Amino acid sequence: MRFYRWPLALAALLLVIASAFAIACGDDDEDGDGDGGEPTAAATEPAAETPGAGDEIDISDVPELQDGTLTFGSDIAYAPIEFFDENNQPVGLDIDLGNAIGELLGVEVVFENAGFDSLLPSLDAERYDAIMSSMTANDERREVVDFVEYFLAGFGIIVPAGNPQGIEGPDDLCGKVVAVQRGTIQVDFLIGSVDAPGGQDQACKDAGQPGITVREFDTDPEAVQALIAGQADAEMADYPVAAYSAEQSDGALELVETNVDPAPYGIAVRKESTALRDVLQAALDQLIEDGTYAEILEKWNLSDGAIE
């Protein structure tokens, strides 16, 4: 027996490692915990017949849609635009709108979950056909992708209930601690852009006030959690998200500023995906025309953000 001890131990170790690999690579049914992006929603079947009203949209020269699937990359942690319900199904404004677009185009829609910061690099690496993730269509992003605009959202500011610090707007943030999600335009608003630092923080200092302490967190729920824990005086996010956080907080938080500086949300596509961009735009236009768009917005209580 002694002669075989070492090879036996080695074999046992390899077996353990192999099983670990098998288990890790085997499960594909985890609900959206993937920063590797597990497909989470196959929402619609290809439409069997053309819709009654409106023109059928021709997708035959859209290379991304030839496989019959429209794959969106999305950070599904941004209620009420995209988030998981209690059955771990993705729901929200983007989901409903994305599915409606897919139905019109006659393709299956899949939302892949991933961290917000990884979406643009992944789109460029052709992991997705498009990004639909409450992404603001700002000039910096327009340099690298094209947008199909579909919603208007400004910032919201939320504070603990009762507003103990008396914050009524962005100017009251001087000297305060603000929680925010990393990489969002709210960070740029607060401390300026990477190339042009400054922002509201600088504006405070120029006015002789103390600057703003910005605490960045990986996700918006974590930033809200910091506010609830008392680790910040205010939290900033896109208006619908801020409103929803306040609504869901059981009275612990309140919204103080609504839709400041509205900017458009856009579906992002690669610069070379011109055909895809055009059919997405066409589908969106049709949804607006036939009233589906307004219906979806109203369902989520976000009619204030309608474009046009």
Add this chain to the structure above:
Amino acid sequence: MAADPTLPLLAFEWDVFRDYLFDEAIMRGAMRTLWISILAQAAGIALGVIAAVARHLKVPVGSQAAALYIWFFRGTPLLVQLIFWFSALPQLVDNDIDLLFVTIQSEWFLLTPFQAALIGLAINEGAYMAEIVRAGIESIDRGQMDAARSLGMTSMQAMRHVILPQAARVAIPPTGNEFIAMLKNSSLATVIAYPELLYAAQRVYTRNYRTLELLAVASVWYLALTTFFSVIQGEIEARLRPESERGGWRAIVRRVLEPPGRWVGRE
């Protein structure tokens, strides 16, 4: 600097890398990483020694408390611990506690990112150091303790003057390892908004989309720090050879702080 829209985002831009390599915010982040690692490691060593000695000497209550501490803080993820100290603790203690002579204010439990990171890293490190110190203690011949006690020392005195100095030599390589790991584990503090090196890099690349370049910058700084301390560790080990020498604390300090130039103890 505007990204050329005709180039794929994933092409590594060396000018961006060069621009941020000595960026002020990045370097300040690196200094914070170094600073909090040193503080947390020092505190962790202290906690570890206390816990290991309590267990070794079978101090009543202390020994069991130490065992519980080691089990819990080695058994839960460091990330979870950090989030606990930062986010959960203030919510658990949201009312002042009135004791007889003093009122414990709930604000004391609202830790800044720095405080939460320091406490989280230190307490976690202490649990691991306890096991390392235990290994050091157990490597010392039982005869040492017997001899010390036969000279009239109490167990604690024997620990302090005889056992621990010898155990320290044995514990230096794993402790050095722990510090190298600490330099990198401190990056977890980015999750609780402590502006160390990784946070500084993230603050840039989440807004200019130059993920690879900024992570490369951060990696260079982590490498610089870890390499520097690896060399220091090697030097300390060299100066403390042979490990079997029985000098006490003063001998250790003297040998480590020997001015460079003398070829001491190296074969």
